[in-house]
Amino acid sequence: MIQHKKISRIIEKRIRDHIYPPLSKIPTQNELAEEFHTSRVTIKKAIDSLIAKGLLVSNRGSGTFVKSNPLINEMNFSGDSYLGLTATMGTEKGRISSEVIKFEIEFPNLRLQKTLLLEKSQPVYHIIRLRKLDNEPFQLEHTFMPIEVIPGITMEVLEHSIYSHIQDTLGLKIGSSFRIVKAVKPDDFDKNYLLCQSDDPVLEVEQVVYLDNGIPFEYSRSRHRYDKGGIVFNNQIER
């Protein structure tokens, strides 16, 4: 485990346990460097990641402080938002189930060729899955993946987890994702599977996911029932 990551987790725990209470000043970087037998730069890195998470705020000259964030509990999503958006629902993964609506192999259209850097002769999986929480559908996901990049997908894999297949079976690492969020009207799929009324809005997340070597391996559109969850995020403002 990387040092600064380990330290940042310890500090995060102290914040969540109120060992460092809201609005209080945490020890100086020098004090923390001494406590963890490390250098100030490493402490700084750990603190920076907690600032990025919205838990701390630093003021040159006066110190580093715990942010009073009443929404802190809505922020447990951090770290596994790549599991679709299920993480925003909390940690109740046991209650989540998946149903495969469609699983076919196709040739990519032009848009998909550009997005996933494919020739038209390189086939892709076209997968539609319905996700349910306590047997209530909340998300319908249309996924496209190139067979060449992610081989060996089967119904079994789909019912379990594509991501563990990619990471554990294929030994690939996921690097980053790029998303566009919109509100849209429900289409026939949404009405059928998400049980949407015609005037129910749908939250659409369009996503391109990259491996850690920069190769795009997934294009997907997830469609969410408007009354089952949103997307939470935290921004640092650039100066």
Next chain:
Amino acid sequence: MIQHKKISRIIEKRIRDHIYPPLSKIPTQNELAEEFHTSRVTIKKAIDSLIAKGLLVSNRGSGTFVKSNPLINEMNFSGDSYLGLTATMGTEKGRISSEVIKFEIEFPNLRLQKTLLLEKSQPVYHIIRLRKLDNEPFQLEHTFMPIEVIPGITMEVLEHSIYSHIQDTLGLKIGSSFRIVKAVKPDDFDKNYLLCQSDDPVLEVEQVVYLDNGIPFEYSRSRHRYDKGGIVFNNQIER
């Protein structure tokens, strides 16, 4: 200007100008350190920020590469997403206008007291503004700000820019924001001002904005016409 920021801007420009073409390997950190007469740590910081922006990807052992991101042009939002969401529409700020629908002073309700850390006796501005692009309404924003924290707001300020009042007139610095994005049904305000039909979805962004000392100074809900823009973002996956 901070060194690593300056360097990252130069590198970013080289990427956008295809001096470092898509998928190509950029010079090693050592080479860049030499070119910019700086240390490798500083180069690393610059590269890290471009990785966070989704422009680069690094591989230990082989080098740092330009990501082929077909959506790169949709990513010009970086840096001023705190100007509401107008930045996602491009850089066409000249075509954007604001109309103040409501500007009153109220006492905060319980939720607002908790969110902005206020007593019920500390009044807040309650502002509703309609934003238009080429005279077409696209966003309706409900804003609450404590008078104590952000004094001196007038109609004139509202018609110009709240943020330049905060930063330039009051000399305060904006630190971070916390957002929740949802799809919702239009309410009467939306129908009136955004000219939504009953079955048009609305993209709602709930937001708490903090000063750089960690004090929350704004709670707002922006409501967007579903056909005028979405929200774009980029994620690095944690390992």
Next chain:
DNA sequence: TAGTGGTCTAGACCACAGG
């Protein structure tokens, strides 16, 4: 003025990729 965080350096060691 003393203490704090922000930035930077020069050098080191490691893990990993590729020949």
Next chain:
DNA sequence: CTGTGGTCTAGACCACTAG
């Protein structure tokens, strides 16, 4: 093996806050 990026150190200087 060599070269790459990932991480870390010890020390330095600066900008800012607060007493």
